[in-house]
Amino acid sequence: MRNTTLCYLERGDEVLMLHRVKKAVDENAGKWIGVGGGFEEGESPEDCLLREVYEETGLRLLDWRCRGIVTFVSNEWGTEYMHLFTSDSFSGELRECSEGVLAWKRRDEILSLPLWEGDKIFLRLLVEEHPFFSLKLRYQGDTLVEAVLDGRPYSF
Numbered sequence: 001m002r003n004t005t006l007c008y009l010e011r012g013d014e015v016l017m018l019h020r021v022k023k024a025v026d027e028n029a030g031k032w033i034g035v036g037g038g039f040e041e042g043e044s045p046e047d048c049l050l051r052e053v054y055e056e057t058g059l060r061l062l063d064w065r066c067r068g069i070v071t072f073v074s075n076e077w078g079t080e081y082m083h084l085f086t087s088d089s090f091s092g093e094l095r096e097c098s099e100g101v102l103a104w105k106r107r108d109e110i111l112s113l114p115l116w117e118g119d120k121i122f123l124r125l126l127v128e129e130h131p132f133f134s135l136k137l138r139y140q141g142d143t144l145v146e147a148v149l150d151g152r153p154y155s156f
Contacts, residue, residue: 001078005049006036006070007085008126009059014104017113018056021100027077032105032113035097036082045083053087057102058095061087068133070122075140086126117144121156125149 009016018035020028037052039045045066053061064087072080094102105113107127111120118137125133135154138146147154 002080003039003045003048004036004080004082005039005045005052005085006034006082007049007053007061007064007087008034008123009053009057009090010086010088011104013107015107015110016057016094017103017105017110018097018099019101019103022097023099026099028116030114031119032110032115033119035102036085045085049083049085053090054092056097056099057092059090059092061090063087063089066132067126068122068130068135070118071134071136072118073136073138077139084122084126116142117156118147121147121149121154 016035017032019032020026020030023029035053035056036049039048049064050061053059064085066083066085068084070082070084072082110123122135125135134150136148137144144156147156
């Protein structure tokens with residue numbers, strides 16, 4: 001089981017997205033996601049968040065909100081517990097990312113990008129200001145086969 005963070009940086013009506021197109025082996029290849037990554041030994045979710053956002057973007061978060069926990073279950077990639085954050089308060093200069101191409105995208109265009117189906121669910125929950133949530137997403141290959149929101153089946 002892996003623990004990871006994912007953060008959506010917000011700037012007005014735009015969200016910083018990462019198009020995963022640079023790594024040779026990448027379970028997110030070709031997809032658009034937020035920024036983040038895996039915990040290092042001894043890190044808290046916030047430690048990981050701050051480190052990963054800085055490493056991937058060059059930006060330092062000044063404030064952030066933990067929005068939920070997403071449990072990914074995959075027959076190909078195993079189980080991952082992702083701590084989901086948003087931030088609209090950061091400083092620094094955006095730099096190139098070694099894992100993909102960073103781009104500010106308008107909120108109204110994000111759902112039309114190549115995304116995981118489960119990501120569309122939690123992105124909607126973020127936009128709707130859903131209170132802190134637990135979302136379980138089960139995949140067979142690239143196909144989302146089950147979603148459970150706060151312990152109850154979720155129709156997608």
